Amino acid sequence: MPAATPVPAAIASQSITLTINGQPQQLDVQPWTVLLDLLRNELDLTGTKKGCDHGQCGACTVLVDGNRVNSCLLLAVMQDGREITTIEGLATGGVIHPLQEAFIEHDAFQCGYCTPGQICSGVGLIREGHAKTADDVRELMSGNLCRCGCYPNIVKAVDDVRISEGDPK
Amino acid sequence: MRAFSYTRADSVGAAVQEAAGNASIGDASPLTKFIGGGTNLIDLMKADVLRPHKLIDLTRLPLKEIVERPDGGLRLGALVTNADTAYDKRVAARYPLLARAILAGASAQLRNVATDGGNLLQRTRCYYFYDTATACNKRQPGSGCDAIEGINRIHAVLGTSEQCIATHPSDMCVALAALAATVNVTGAEGDRQIAFKDFHRLPGETPDLDTNLKADEVITSIDLPAEGFANNFTYLKIRDRASYAFALVSVAAALTLDGDTITDARLALGGVAHKPWRDEQAEQMLVGKPATVDTFKPVAAFVLRDAKGYEHNAFKITLAQRAISKALSQAAGLESV
Ligand SMILES: Cc1cc2nc3c(=O)[nH]c(=O)nc-3n(C[C@H](O)[C@H](O)[C@H](O)COP(=O)(O)OP(=O)(O)OC[C@H]3O[C@@H](n4cnc5c(N)ncnc54)[C@H](O)[C@@H]3O)c2cc1C
Ligand code: SF4
């Protein structure tokens, strides 16, 4: 498809502020940089994984203002002013998050590639408070694929923490 | 992704002004695009299907509320997320069909970002539309349609044309069609309201146009009429896996009943046409009849009366008929959901 008019020569990067894992940061980003690439390539936060790059697998799941989202489909520039939490930011004071603990306890991963996304998604799910049963957890975790097929143990881990943390809403 | 410039609109007026003149370029690949959640637009830009030079970010506009309307309905702001819509207590109680349809679509992560306005304007999932190495009249008008003789399992069986057999992929829109929603838009020439059945188009000779929205118009909100069919409804979605997959066929069915007699009916299908397929004639056939399988079966056959199957999707014709009967039975309470 030929472009109808030439692309403007130099497109300035834009200055934004993001709070990433509790640290406010001033960043210059190009408009076409997605949050996933910013985290991995520019901030060296490689815990967040790139699977499909098209919203189809959930490996890139992070929390934006507490909501789980696919970072591969989000423009970084549009997140200006928001709080981003990645897998690297879930531990507090050197103690891992209860859901990270539960993943270990339930053996909820094999290769581990989907795991950061699964855990961020699970944290978001528990915070949303819409899951009332293990079946609800299974349905509401469907945005995270696991090629190793660890689904039963992932559901157990998330459901355990959901029950023990109680429904926040 | 190709380079583009970015601006954040701080008012609807400013957004419209930024996009002024865009209308003449057409829908195939306009140079200026609005962005809501970006879950469809960014995907298509990564695939090089859409190549805008400028994005206008709508997400800071004050269109994020769901408000009561004087007529007893609800107004959904265009920038409310799909998740916030489905879980809104008023929507869940008064329009459970809409909530159910939204929650049947995409994933929790996507619904947290996707906006109600963007959902209406999501593009087809036709494989050829996404693959720039192939011929596609929707992507590049006049190039041909590789789906008609190609792999067309997910394609349309109703309202197709020689130019395009794509389907509209939205679940939410099937419910909005059944509920007879209204889309409120603002453009350079002012505000207008578009009835839901006139919002999306059939492909005809111009499959590059999915909707009747102009390229410089912003969707500001979606109005739901007072009647929400909250007692007798279902959204039945049939797909290749139990979750996180687009519909092969879906049915939004809603009834009002007086005893066993149907007094009002709504019926819309997803996954079968270039637009959510509401059949008002079929709805009329149901009114005054007893809510029984014997009533539903001929109506289901009627809805598919003009269906045309292609090499891999003819199964959808039978599937849709069975799905309609089942959905009406569920809505009538004859079958559990
Ligand atoms: C893996 C995957 C699975 C999915 N599964 C499903 C599914 O099963 N069912 C389903 O229904 N959907 C599904 N979706 C699609 C999803 O629902 C849409 O991508 C989403 O609703 C689009 O909303 P958005 O706000 O992100 O739109 P955007 O991507 O921001 O925009 C889409 C289009 O709308 C335009 N636009 C956005 N807002 C406005 C406005 N207010 N006024 C004018 N123009 C506007 C944009 O310019 C663009 O052309 C899936 C998506 C993915 C990636
Ligand atoms: S069906 Fe429509 S979208 Fe698909 S290749 Fe044909 S013209 Fe393109």
Ligand code: FES
């Ligand atoms: S990498 Fe984002 S969903 Fe797969």
Ligand code: FES
């Ligand atoms: S643990 Fe290997 S993909 Fe999930």
